[in-house]
Amino acid sequence: DVKVTQSSRYLVKRTGEKVFLECVQDMDHENMFWYRQDPGLGLRLIYFSYDVKMKEKGDIPEGYSVSREKKERFSLILESASTNQTSMYLCASSSTGREKLFFGSGTQLSVL
Amino acid sequence: SQKIEQNSEALNIQEGKTATLTCNYTNYSPAYLQWYRQDPGRGPVFLLLIRENEKEKRKERLKVTFDTTLKQSLFHITASQPADSATYLCAPYPGGYQKVTFGTGTKLQVIP
Numbered sequence: 001d002v003k004v005t006q007s008s009r010y011l012v013k014r015t016g017e018k019v020f021l022e023c024v025q026d027m028d029h030e031n032m033f034w035y036r037q038d039p040g041l042g043l044r045l046i047y048f049s050y051d052v053k054m055k056e057k058g059d060i061p062e063g064y065s066v067s068r069e070k071k072e073r074f075s076l077i078l079e080s081a082s083t084n085q086t087s088m089y090l091c092a093s094s095s096t097g098r099e100k101l102f103f104g105s106g107t108q109l110s111v112l
Numbered sequence: 113s114q115k116i117e118q119n120s121e122a123l124n125i126q127e128g129k130t131a132t133l134t135c136n137y138t139n140y141s142p143a144y145l146q147w148y149r150q151d152p153g154r155g156p157v158f159l160l161l162i163r164e165n166e167k168e169k170r171k172e173r174l175k176v177t178f179d180t181t182l183k184q185s186l187f188h189i190t191a192s193q194p195a196d197s198a199t200y201l202c203a204p205y206p207g208g209y210q211k212v213t214f215g216t217g218t219k220l221q222v223i224p
Contacts, residue, residue: 042216090155103155
């Protein structure tokens with residue numbers, strides 16, 4: 001069965017820390033996505049990637065960066081975590097057509 | 113600017129009835145429209161996709177319609193069951209290398 005794995009289910013960090021969220025997919029998908037989800041705001045796209053070392057900004061990239069060195073792995077980096085980055089972070093992957101996204105279980109990040 | 117609107121209020125429905133959820137979009141020209149289900153604390157799960165040249169798509173108790181003139185998709189669950197209680201998300205997708213953007217979702221509660 002297809003699988004998108006996020007490294008942590010819950011994470012607590014301090015303001016100003018550098019935070020890495022890792023996502024691995026086992027479906028040989030070209031596309032990978034990072035979203036954050038907040039009550040009342042829904043899923044918002046942070047960054048996506050359609051190939052190794054390629055990245056595109058989504059709707060809310062400020063304060064975030066990404067890395068895709070290998071096809072199966074897409075990392076989200078918070079350079080200096082802030083309290084307004086407390087959120088549920090969801091990673092997804094899809095084949096070339098993007099007709100169907102497969103999501104991970106999410107990482108609930110709290111920045112104190 | 114682009115906008116995706118779903119019923120912002122929760123939808124409560126009696127078991128056995130048909131639930132109808134709405135997805136309206138503006139300033140989009142989607143080639144596809146995707147529907148997902150999300151349970152609390154989990155990532156969204158793909159349910160159905162309908163293409164712009166399709167009026168209707170069915171899968172078991174699920175039916176989706178797509179009206180590109182009205183810029184609207186309707187998602188129906190017939191013979192609803194308490195297990196159908198979840199949040200349902202729509203994602204109009206333009207195709208190609210475009211980003212996949214979601215509506216805020218509609219929370220459905222099926223009452224026994």
